[in-house]
Amino acid sequence: MTTASENTVTDARSTRLSSVNLAAALLLIAQAVLVSVVVLAQSAPVLLPVTAGFPGGPVGSQAEAQVVDLAAVNLGVAVVVLLAFSALLRLAAVTPTVAGSYRRGLAAARNPLRWVEYSQVSAITVFLIAQFNGVTEVGTLVALYAITAGATLFLALQEREPAGGSLRPFVFGAMVGIVPWGIIAFYQVGAGVLHDVPELFVRTVTLSLLAVAALVWTNAWLGRRAHGAWAHPHRVEIVQITLVTLGTTLLAAHVVWGVLL
Template sequence: MAPTTSTPPTAAGVDDASLRGLRHWNLGLTVLHAAQAVAVLVLASDFAITVIASYAQGPPGTALADPESVVDVNVGWAIAAFLTLAAVDHLVTATVGRRRYESDLRRGLNAFRWVEYSFSATIMIVLIAFYNGIVEVSAVFGVIGANVAMILFGWLQELMNPPGRTSTTMLPFWFGCVAGAAPWVAITWNLVAAREDVPGFVFGIFVSLFVFFMSFALNQWLQYREVGRWRSYAFGEKSYLVLSLVAKSALAWQIFAGSLA
């Protein structure tokens, strides 16, 4: 008797119709992100934020040297970068990477999402940190590392919970929450300490983007707790698409209105 092969379970809600719908969403979001990137580049000023460094000049406990400039980050270009990364991601998943994207979705996974977020979301959190006075190069590296770790734990959450599983682990999710909280604690500390000198639009950026970042975590939690419509992996994927567009657009145009116009 010939051995039988079983078909791997497919993620809930991922069928041909939902995949066609997601392709249309990805094509639409390609246009929306790309158009905003171009608009920012055309309209923005040359405003830049300087990343600084203070180096040791003696044994431990010795006063640090005066800060020196490391690099000037053009804010308009940084905004255009995360918008362009999103546009490229959506274009790839709808065209040349479509077969891999759809195959991954059937397995309850989207590697393209996590790769893009590890770059675009990290640029976003670094900009938020800049606007709250976190510009020392060592602190910036810490923000980058913590945020990338958070994104990769999100990827691991999907890898460890394939369709057809008999139990669900939330351990990578909670580890990711711990890693992702670190930049926000640092940003909140600076914001509260300098609250009397911080422009109102910076408070607006902080509150709105904090809500959006937490919404990404909530979306994944709802997926793996299988709450309501989130039992469908396709619905969770569409929610990620919407959140990505709104969060990136909100940060781009709040910064534009506050300091780039």
């Protein structure tokens, strides 16, 4: 059984956690600056299309849908925004205004800020990866974004459960959260079946970010089980920070080396 001292976020642990937050923020800021420089050096931006298909005739007719270009996502700018957003929340965690509630929340094995950040980071990541794999329809993209963000917020509900309580929120969130990745896999495999195999960059970024997402969910599950190293809330948080930073770094690196350069 976990003792009170193990659960307490002591001054030493709090200082260590602040250092990790600050280091992650500085790393993300450095990456945002680097990607910004690469984007500004480009002669033309890399744009990912967002389209909408409208019925071409009466219900049941064989008329082709009318596809309209609604907008385009500037890939470089999207990655910079993602890096900056994550860095901003890491910096917020070490500010005096937030640090007190952040520490008290961790002592109770709760951190809503963690899931606010990851709900958006994971949702934007899935949105972009879906576009890499050929998904352009606005309805599908918005649905993938919303499903991913919503699935992550189930983990915030899980933290409301008492220690040793039900894992239903986690299970429901996992069931919902795997759907966007299944849809992305459908497009990637389907392209291969049609002999239009996605380029190596697309395959590697998809698999690597899926692996990071799986590790984030595994860390959350282990944190609720509270055994061994995961009995310490600050360690669970450090692993979470590391994984989210790793995920955004992998996305940025793949985009820079696979597309922008």
